[in-house]
Structures are given as C-alpha cells and as structure tokens.
Amino acid sequence: MEELPADFAEVNIDSLVLLIADMLERLMSHNDLIPLLPESLTRFHSRSAPGITVLDYLRRIVRFTNVETSCLLIALYYIDQICARMPLFTLSSLTCHRFIIASITVSSKGLCDTFCTNSLYAKVGGISVTELNVLEREFLEKIDWRLMCTRDVLQEYYVNLVRTHSTGQFFVVGAHSSGGSISSDSDVEMDTTQSRPTTPDAHLRNRTSTILIDSPLVTEVSRRPTIEQNMAFSSFAALQQSQDPTVENEPDPNRRTM
Template sequence: MESDSSERVEIPPNFEAAPVDHLVQLIADMLERLISHNDRIPLSPESLTRFHSRSAPTISVLDYLKRIVRFTNVEKSCLLITLFNIDQICARLPLFTLSSLTCHRFVITSITVSSKGLCDTFCPNNLYARVGGISVTELNVLEREFLSMIDWRLMCTREILQEYYVNLVRTHSTGKFYIAGGESPSQSSDSEIDLDSGGSSPTDTPTPAQPSAVLLEPGTTAQEVIQRPTIEQNMAFAALQLQQLQESQELAQLRRDRS
C-alpha cells in the first residue's frame, strides 16, 4: 500500500543535519529488511560466528538502536558506518549474514568500535555492554573479532556515508521520508518493488543479502550511483538466479535418470 503523500516527512539533504531519530528509523528499516531476508537462509555450522546468539533477542532493532542512542549519545556517522562495516565484512567473509541471531551483537560492537576509533569522546566498555545487554567480557571478545573481520579498516569517508544516507531514504520500505530539494512527496519510491519478484517461490532459499552497496569507485558519477540497483532489486535477482540454478540441476538429474 502506498503511503499518503501528506504523511511523508522531509529531511535535510545532508546526514549531519538529519534528526537522529529519523536516521535511526532509516537504518532500522534497512536492517530489519536484511534480517527478514537472511533469516530464511538455513544456518550451517561453518557460518557460525561469535556474533550468533542462541535465540533472537526480544527487543526490535529499532528499539535497540533507540536505546543505544539514548544512553550513549552516539554520533550519526557511527550509526551510518555500521552499514559500511556490514558491506566490508560481507565482501570479505561471504558466509557471514546479518540475521536476527547476529544483528544486535553486531550493531553494539560496530558502534563501540567506531565511537572509540573515530570520536573524540566515547563511553567506557562497561556502559556499551550494559546498554547492549551483554557482559563486558563478551563485548571485549566481540571487539577483537570485529576488528579482525574488518581487517582493522575503521575509516570511511564522509562522501560514502552520505551515499548510504541517500540510499536509505530512497529505498525506505514505506517511502515515508524524502530529501529536501530532491524528489517531491508525490513521487513513488523504489521501495515498492517486491522482494520476491522475478518469479521466485516463497520456498526458495535466498542468497545472503547486504545493504545496497553505494561505495564509490574512482571515476563514478552521481548519475551512475542513482542508476545502481536497490536492495530489493538485488534480492529479487539473487532469488531468480537461485531458482534458475535449481531448475537446471533438476533438469540435469532428470536427464541422468532417463539415460
């Protein structure tokens, strides 16, 4: 169902000026869509990490992020860089997926590491641990694991974070937000694309999904960034590829059985 244009919210063009509660809603929306997609992937022993919990936390991603913001006063750049860190790790370690079992531990660890690495002021680990609902010992272990997974690459340019911000607004699941001076409230959102479009069956096993990559390679133009596929399009294409692969394997098996 499309959102009523009168209910849409205008936000600033630059992420630094965006209200933190709006930024939290945008990031939570992206993470929750990733979780919904990746939770359909069967968990294999080789994909287990220290970030996996035995059961999914009862607190939602949105409320978890609100809790972190409330008690740690985290900077907006550290919130956004969480998505960049997911992209880094998924590129280096394809078996890692952000799911309901890994998201909360990953988020508090990413914010802890980025705050300590990039900000002039930050909280002690015992506060981050208490806010995150884990022990200090566990957070210390997760920090070391996290730094190894990102190869100690803590830095990210402001331009990359801005592209993540724009992409979050453009692909928000409800189309609630729009950037001042950009699209008009009456324009439709790319987020209306069905995650399972492309003829895939709901029973198909999806491939791991990442936040829509907007990392800029040298020479990339703004127009090329705008034309890049959204997270929904990438998911749908991956599901279609998997379906075609399964059909090809079934056909090959049928031919072998007949021969």
C-alpha cells in the first residue's frame, strides 16, 4: 500500500490523477448503463466515446498544461454542482472528456495566477478552440459561476477518493472525513469567506452528492457573475498568444470523435 499525505495540497499529482481517474471510470461504467434520452443531451455530449481513457486524458492534461492539484480535485465538486442543477445530466463516456477539459480551463483561470490560453487547452483536449469557448461559457452557467469552495470541502473529496479507491492501494494516515491538517501555504488560495456553507438553495437542500458517498451536497448562496467576471472570461476566451505553444508531436486521439 502507498501512504499519501494528510493534506490534499501536498499529494503527488500523479497519485491524485490515479485516484480521480479511478473514481470517474467507475462512475462512467455505472452511468453508461443508463439509456440516453433526447432530453438528456447537452453540449458536453460527444457523438461517440473518445478513443482515450480518462486516466491517459488526465495525464495528457497534466503533462502539457502543468495543472495544479486543486484544479484537478475541484472538478469533483463541479460534478456534484452540475448534477444537482441538471438532474438528467450524467457523467458518462460521452460527456466525461469534454467536462474535464472545460473544468480544467475554468478552474485554472479562476484559481491560479498563471494558466494557458484556450488555444492550448483546446489542442491538449482534442477539440477546437471555438468548441472550447462554447463549453467554457456553458460550464460557467451550469455551475452558476461558483468557482470556489472551501479547503475543508476539497479535503473531504480527497479523503473520500482514497477511502473508496477500487484497489485499496492508497491510505492516508490520521485523516478525518473532513478537514484534516491543512497547510496555509498551498499552491492555490481557496475562498474561505464567501464560500462557507450557508443556507443552500431550496431545490438543492436535500440532494446527496454524486461523488461524496452518503454525504449531503454542500452548496452556497446564489451569486451571479460580476461585470468584472464576465469581462474577464470573455477576454480569456479571446486571448491568443503571439506565438502559441506547440504540443510536442503528441497524437490527438480525440479530435475525430469529440
């Protein structure tokens, strides 16, 4: 068995990728058995399942974008937020890859000091930049612009990933179900004031989490995007580097199917 640090911010990103991919693969296997109804279709749906596993897709994103651990982990929080607001939405082999690249794009811009252009995110994700721009806007609307969550919430997702891993090869010594030892100098400073759990939206109050097994969904007071946020994300979508970074001779296995 492999021991992992108690604090999610200190975990090796390769181990975190294994944990997240394991969770998503199991979720996809379950949801792929659910019949796809016309009313369930979203912008995240592909015509066919991409020819790359979620594990390899996440590794590709980590390799070429230097995504931070918090941005990977908060994708699980976003899944719960979207599933609560869109009861017909399921994370399946047709939606997972597009959801992941949209989540990484949004969280990197919202949480990190440095991030890539949409052109690079699209190239790494195997979709066109125009399509990524549409997915980004759709993603922000579906999460109601709630980009932040507390460190305690992310810690709970992290501990739950370890606890429910299919092979049981990881363990966290001395971890609690929530909280845990949190470092004050993590890579990404999460919002701990506006995002404290308060009175949930009425329609979300009794919903359970898709990812956090047997845990209530933690939600926040509705907060619409500010003018600055709208302007910022519009600018990010249009941003182009004078010399766009090139992904070094890496095949694009998703471009034809996504």
